[in-house]
Amino acid sequence: MPKGYLIAQIDVNDTETYAKYAAQTPGIVNQFGGRFLVRAGQWESFEGQDPGPRVVVIEFPSFERAQEYHHSDEYQAVVSLRQAASTGTVFIVEGAD
Numbered sequence: 001m002p003k004g005y006l007i008a009q010i011d012v013n014d015t016e017t018y019a020k021y022a023a024q025t026p027g028i029v030n031q032f033g034g035r036f037l038v039r040a041g042q043w044e045s046f047e048g049q050d051p052g053p054r055v056v057v058i059e060f061p062s063f064e065r066a067q068e069y070h071h072s073d074e075y076q077a078v079v080s081l082r083q084a085a086s087t088g089t090v091f092i093v094e095g096a097d
């Protein structure tokens with residue numbers, strides 16, 4: 001079964017509020033079998049628009065599990081912190097077998 005990847009390109013404008021969000025997400029990610037592969041760090045853009053100052057990639061056991069994480073009551077209870085503290089793009093993609 002192909003894995004699922006949640007990818008976020010984030011521009012943080014309120015570091016204090018974003019830190020509250022970031023402190024709560026690892027436990028929720030873990031509940032759904034996910035693990036952080038990328039959580040900010042150095043990047044280099046080669047084509048198109050830059051992805052944003054903060055890139056996050058979370059691997060889940062399946063596309064469906066990534067969806068369950070994003071739509072879960074636990075994550076929905078904290079996502080408003082990220083939305084208030086940043087702008088960006090968040091999406092899920094199915095990995096290769």
